[in-house]
Amino acid sequence: MVLEFLMFKFGVRALIGGLIVAVTCASLGVFIVLRRLSLIADGLGHVAFGGIALGFWAGIYPLYTAVGSVIAGSLGIHALGRLRVSSDAAIAIMFSAGLAIGVVLISLAQSAPADLLSYLFGTILGINDNDVYLAAGLGVIVLALLTLLWKEWVGITLDPDFARVAGMPVTALEVLFTILVGLTVVVATRLVGVLLVSSLMVIPAIAAIQLRLPFRRTVITAIGMAIASVVIGLQFSFSYNLASGGAIVLVTIGFFIITALLARLLPRKKQDLPVEPWEHQCTTEPGLPEKDSP
Amino acid sequence: MPVDTPRDRPVCLRADNISFSYGGDRVLEDISISIRQEDFVGIAGLNGSGKTTLLKILVGLLVPDTGTVRFSCHTGDCEGRNPCRPCIGYVPQQAVLRQQQFPVTVREVVAMGTYGQSGLFSRPTKADGRIIDRTIAEAGLGRIAGELFSDLSGGQQQRVLIARALVGNPHILALDEPTNGIDAKSKEEFYALLSHLHSTHRLTVLLILHDLTELSQTMERIVFLHHRVLYDGPAETLGADGLWNLMVRAGRE
Numbered sequence: 001m002v003l004e005f006l007m008f009k010f011g012v013r014a015l016i017g018g019l020i021v022a023v024t025c026a027s028l029g030v031f032i033v034l035r036r037l038s039l040i041a042d043g044l045g046h047v048a049f050g051g052i053a054l055g056f057w058a059g060i061y062p063l064y065t066a067v068g069s070v071i072a073g074s075l076g077i078h079a080l081g082r083l084r085v086s087s088d089a090a091i092a093i094m095f096s097a098g099l100a101i102g103v104v105l106i107s108l109a110q111s112a113p114a115d116l117l118s119y120l121f122g123t124i125l126g127i128n129d130n131d132v133y134l135a136a137g138l139g140v141i142v143l144a145l146l147t148l149l150w151k152e153w154v155g156i157t158l159d160p161d162f163a164r165v166a167g168m169p170v171t172a173l174e175v176l177f178t179i180l181v182g183l184t185v186v187v188a189t190r191l192v193g194v195l196l197v198s199s200l201m202v203i204p205a206i207a208a209i210q211l212r213l214p215f216r217r218t219v220i221t222a223i224g225m226a227i228a229s230v231v232i233g234l235q236f237s238f239s240y241n242l243a244s245g246g247a248i249v250l251v252t253i254g255f256f257i258i259t260a261l262l263a264r265l266l267p268r269k270k271q272d273l274p275v276e277p278w279e280h281q282c283t284t285e286p287g288l289p290e291k292d293s294p
Numbered sequence: 295m296p297v298d299t300p301r302d303r304p305v306c307l308r309a310d311n312i313s314f315s316y317g318g319d320r321v322l323e324d325i326s327i328s329i330r331q332e333d334f335v336g337i338a339g340l341n342g343s344g345k346t347t348l349l350k351i352l353v354g355l356l357v358p359d360t361g362t363v364r365f366s367c368h369t370g371d372c373e374g375r376n377p378c379r380p381c382i383g384y385v386p387q388q389a390v391l392r393q394q395q396f397p398v399t400v401r402e403v404v405a406m407g408t409y410g411q412s413g414l415f416s417r418p419t420k421a422d423g424r425i426i427d428r429t430i431a432e433a434g435l436g437r438i439a440g441e442l443f444s445d446l447s448g449g450q451q452q453r454v455l456i457a458r459a460l461v462g463n464p465h466i467l468a469l470d471e472p473t474n475g476i477d478a479k480s481k482e483e484f485y486a487l488l489s490h491l492h493s494t495h496r497l498t499v500l501l502i503l504h505d506l507t508e509l510s511q512t513m514e515r516i517v518f519l520h521h522r523v524l525y526d527g528p529a530e531t532l533g534a535d536g537l538w539n540l541m542v543r544a545g546r547e
Contacts, residue, residue: 149415214440214442
């Protein structure tokens, strides 16, 4: 039976949590890929791992400490950028720092907590109500900011220099964007795991970009493919007793293969596109004084 | 339209005593220039002479170590890094858009030109939409508005980027080596377009060019830069030979 997991409460929770994560990850993913930051989610995922280990060590709900650590990691990436460290190198430093902190804190606890593996590989079928509420809360914040600042995200993605000249606070927006990615990583960590969260963010986006659609339709298509991947992945996971996070990501890779083949099989011909004479109108008014007044 | 003498026109952009260094390397030293309305200015110089740095300071992308930049626009005077919007329409040298295969249409690119004016959290209005459509039509891009930007030729892409810079109705159009990587026919069309915008619609144009012949033939005024201003005057007076001599002199320094 199709979607038989919905007969169980844990299956319904998994689907709700999965859909929240799918929409959030995929909508940010297109911006991440186009800004050539595909590894940022991986980097922040490992920073989140450090935060999760801190939570276990300090006896705090691990996702709360993960939220704090990804915000600190996001600010750290930008702080390193101001020290003229390139963005990929800054991500690599944060990636390593998060992992190292996590390993050290776990070693202090003598034995690895049993629940730790669920954060590394995800247990979408084992999430509880708290996980769903946290995912919903963070998902609403991320999607609200994504929608309210849509034109700003488009501006800093397509042409940051032009956006700056047009008066947008580009640096502040870049920091906020990285924090949004970090929060989304935390939301997705419980479901697909630290190790696979980056895949759920970037692969539907890369698959959608292959189709060469206008920008908004590319984002909508990425969201559609991420939702379909969660539903199909959960069904496979339930039917064949597979790891749910891995199953979901494998479906996204399936979508990428299909769209990449479609893009190659049906190439768009460059046309001799027609343009017409220019008739621009503009106005001018008097300007600056010849010299500053004393 | 009557042709004014340059000194009759008001100054719309003035840079005073601009200096700038990258690390310990002084790139610009005590640069002062005034741009008058309807000026058609070419900024010339050797590679590494500070042309792009100066333009980036003028449009507000870089902050000078010393000196000030002042603008005058439709909306009043403004100073330093915050030119009145939309004071300047900017066409960058290496627009990220031209380097990657972005899934973005001609209309979406032109629409970006309105983004900076409406402020954070605002949504594009119907009036914005009408302005975008009008600019697309005026730019002769109506029939390709729905096409992907990456499917266009270099010359067509350049036209879209100029339309994006003009959609906010700026006073000054600033372009950084706009003819890089486009073919001879597109270059010809591009210069015809610039000339049309300048002479018919009284737009102030500030342009960095590499090619000496293009510079001397196209521009009305040339600012020759080699970390400081070596020449600032009519292109006609300087001529191609004078420009070549300046290049040689700058090369020796």
